[in-house]
Amino acid sequence: MSQFADRLLAWFDRDGRHDLPWQHPRTPYRVWLAEIMLQQTQVQTAIPYYTRFLDALPTLPDLAAADTDRVMALWAGLGYYARARNLHRAAQVCVLEHGGDLPDDFETLATLPGIGRSTAGAILAQAHGQRLAILDGNVKRTLARFHGVEGWPGSSPVEKKLWQLAESHLPDTRLADYTQAIMDFGATLCTRHDPACVLCPMQDDCVARREGRVGQLPEAKPGKPLPERRTLMLWVQDAQGRVLLSRRRGKGVWSGLWSLPETEGADAAREWLARHVAADFDAGEDLPVFEHVFSHYRLHIEPRRWRLSDAGVAEDARVGDNADLRWQPMENLHELGLPAPVKKLLGAPP
DNA sequence: AAGACGGGGGT
């Protein structure tokens, strides 16, 4: 069934995007960075981050040699920070074990942190022309419609079926263009809302189109209400205009980023302040509560601010890059990766 | 098989 690929490639040559930053040149490192950034992030959002990242770290060995805070700062604002940590670790593995390049065989590539089946296929197809399929959100939507596949594409059986279909359409040549084409097609023509079916070169063979079910496919994820959580954010400033930041550890949200210290309630805050900065909880000033929504819960942030009259003190504050706590000058916040709501809070004081 | 993981943009 190469009709699908032939028509898609013809569409791409005429109507696809050929000016995306990772297309010129289409090197493994550049394609890799693009694929990781484009996981759960739209092209227009990713492009400024992409060009800035590549400008700062032009090659894979540059990335491997960069320190964590630099990488996280370049990623801050994109979200899903495990992508950045995995990218950094994978680059270091490539330098240590693969001569400073990304592996060019699927099995080895897909072993690297952050690179799964789809991303490995995307990299090898685009950078080396290998005949491998991808299955991202755009491809899932396109194939679900074209073949009339029922069910939520995130479920195992549906995903398995879609992988089969994706592989069945692979052309024998032009794999790099085909891979870019099918992603581009889903992003710009076979869109979630108001797809441009009248312009579609495959419309005559599209099951959803023929049966008038374009609006019903693919099926939506079964929904459920978001849980709610609350946290106290402690904004402590010293007389020199520095703010006390804490590096987030573990596997929770914002891992690897610097953020305001958090506690679950006033009692814990009282204790934390006494131990680290000898500040009086009651001397603090409540700032307006605001909300931050994640994909899996809704967070109510209760900020409270202290302005110390002396230079602040804190354990580990002078240890340097590996400390979990540091006094950071307000004017140098851009050096660190801050969670978006924290950046907003510190940058726009009420 | 299901849940965790961020933030921006569209409608």
Added chain:
DNA sequence: ACCCCAGTCTT
């Protein structure tokens, strides 16, 4: 106020 997006990893 929802819904979605160039997925992967962990449990």
